[in-house]
Amino acid sequence: MMQMNKPELLIPAGNLEKMRTAILYGADAVYIGLPGLSLRAGSAEMSIGDLGAGIAYAHDRGVKVYGALNTFARNSDLPEAKEIIPELAAINIDALIVSDPGIIRLISSVAPNLPIHLSTQANTTNAEAVRFWHEQGVRRIVLSRELNLWEVGEIAAAVPEMELELFVHGAMCMAYSGRCYLSAYFNRRSANQGDCSQPCRWEYLMHEATRPNEPLILEEDERYSYLLSSRDLCLIEYLPNILSSGVVSLKIEGRMKSSYYVAMVTRTYRQALNCLIQQQENYQCNPLWMEELRKISNRGYTTGFAFAEEKITATNPDIKYIQTHEPAGTVLEYDSMQKMILLDVRNHLVAGDELELLLPDSIIKIDAGRMIDLDGNKLAAAHGGNRIYLPLESEAPVGAVVRKKIRTGK
Ligand code: SF4
Incomplete structure (x- = not known):
């Protein structure tokens, strides 16, 4: 056991x-x-x-x-x-x-x-x-x-x-474990003060001393290699x-x-x-x-160092940030009369976006085509910083997060 x-x-x-x-x-x-x-x-x-x-x-x-x-x-x-x-x-x-x-x-x-x-x-x-x-x-x-x-x-x-x-x-x-000076060196944000800007994720090029304008691009497949990432x-x-x-x-x-x-x-x-x-x-x-x-x-x-056989966390050509969704906004309140959430918008939204409300134990789809402004006018789009209403049948807690699927080609 x-x-x-x-x-x-x-x-x-x-x-x-x-x-x-x-x-x-x-x-x-x-x-x-x-x-x-x-x-x-x-x-x-x-x-x-x-x-x-x-x-x-x-x-x-x-x-x-x-x-x-x-x-x-x-x-x-x-x-x-x-x-x-x-x-x-x-x-x-x-x-x-x-x-x-x-x-x-x-x-x-x-x-x-x-x-x-x-x-x-x-x-x-x-x-x-x-x-x-x-x-x-x-x-x-x-x-x-x-x-x-x-x-x-x-x-x-x-x-x-x-x-x-x-x-x-x-x-x-x-x-x-953070014993590193890259961040302090590049932009005066010290990893040892909990403020690392993570420059090890950036792209680096190598150049021969007498050819400063001819950087050597290190490729793996058709992408760059992120040597430190x-x-x-x-x-x-x-x-x-x-x-x-x-x-x-x-x-x-x-x-x-x-x-x-x-x-x-x-x-x-x-x-x-x-x-x-x-x-x-x-x-x-x-x-x-x-x-x-x-x-x-x-x-x-x-799995990092958790299992001895994978001592070092390897880079790979796909290592540039991968994500399929991004934040759409945060719930500010639930109007139980109108059955609407008031959303503090965090990203550009358009009527066709696939929105999902994240609850602790479930995920609810939301129809972005029905967003309205504070005066009740139908919206075709909303921007970060806007406050909008969206229909929702069941109550959502304040602070709950809504995400949207990133459109391919974005
Ligand atoms: S995250 Fe990267 S830049 Fe920051 S301390 Fe660690 S190795 Fe250095």
């Missing part, structure tokens, strides 16, 4: 809207960037007040909130860190995700009851390292992405007192293996990603986890879940 912990589904939430989306679609916990000068990643859009309100909202729904403070701090960051840590404890944040031993020491001195989660940026790869961090008061470790599942299982068995968290989905680094991690098919290895928290990457991404990934992994909890050893990955995950922007999926 499979030995399985009750898993936590941990979802990235770059701002309050994404937090609400993650909760609506079934997150057990969310992680966020934190407000505060130099420790802030570009994705953090919350003041302490907003964050406190967000935490109260999450706690009311039984969802935990972890704050990423996983920069490698400079001396000049320390006074601010010292100030912000007790403020975060006061608004009942559930844990801080950190990587710098200096920040861990500060937390222990100014907010000793605040749980500490060690970031994957700390590159924890063995049981002795896990024991070391346990002695420092760390409650949970986000294991290094470079471990395979056998190594994860060995660590869990050797140090059962430590909670283990593992990335199961999202972008992979070609550098060792990895496929995206996706372990939805292997959830039983991961949970039986002793991991307690399944982490989705992507604090910079959109609410639409959050909705799609959360509802898909929630369905898979619910199925796994109910069916245990009879669990089988539903092909529809993979189909859903392929509808969001991705560069092809890989």
Whole structure:
């Protein structure tokens, strides 16, 4: 019989809207960037007040909130860190995700009851390292992405007192867990402050020193080769293996990603986890879940390092972003008298578009040919920023996401 912990589904939430989306679609916990000068990643859009309100909202729904403070701090960051840590404890944040031993020491001195989660940026790869961090008061470790599942299982068995968290989905680094300077070099956005702009996904050309205007194009088939770009991690098919290895928290990457991404990934992994909890050893990955995950922007999926035989996440000629659907908008309210949703439009929509409302457990088709403006006039098209009404027989929750199929040839 499979030995399985009750898993936590941990979802990235770059701002309050994404937090609400993650909760609506079934997150057990969310992680966020934190407000505060130099420790802030570009994705953090919350003041302490907003964050406190967000935490109260999450706690009311039984969802935990972890704050990423996983920069490698400079001396000049320390006074601010010292100030912000007790403020975060006061608004009942559930844990801080950190990587710098200096920040861990500060937390222990100014907010000793605040749980500490060690970031994957700390590159924890063995049981002795896990024991070391346990002695420092760390409650949970986000294991290094470079471990395979056998190594994860060995660590869990050797140090059962430590909670283990593992990335199961999202972008992979070609550098060792974010130890990379490309983003800081190209556009001053530091990966080590949680603000990577992912330049490893860009196209690179090579040229001989005396021929600067004759770049060498490296081709695979008829397309470029993306030398530094990895496929995206996706372990939805292997959830039983991961949970039986002793991991307690399944982490989705992507604090910079959109609410639409959050909705799609959360509802898909929630369905898979619910199925796994109910069916245990009879669990089988539903092909529809993979189909859903392929509808969001991705560069092809890989199991990364989870199985020893696929050590490196390979690139391939199809690696440029693949996606079949894109966000159409977010539900602002449901008018039960008129049986209409009010939609905050996020992309250009035309009457013939194939629209689908994503609910946590189902998908409902919507007729884009019946969109009307706020005065009740029929619309042939709508644009990002517009608010429109669309017919819907059954109630839709506020914050639910509507997607549209991308037309071929677009
Ligand atoms: S540029 Fe790529 S390899 Fe470097 S930190 Fe960012 S995602 Fe990782």
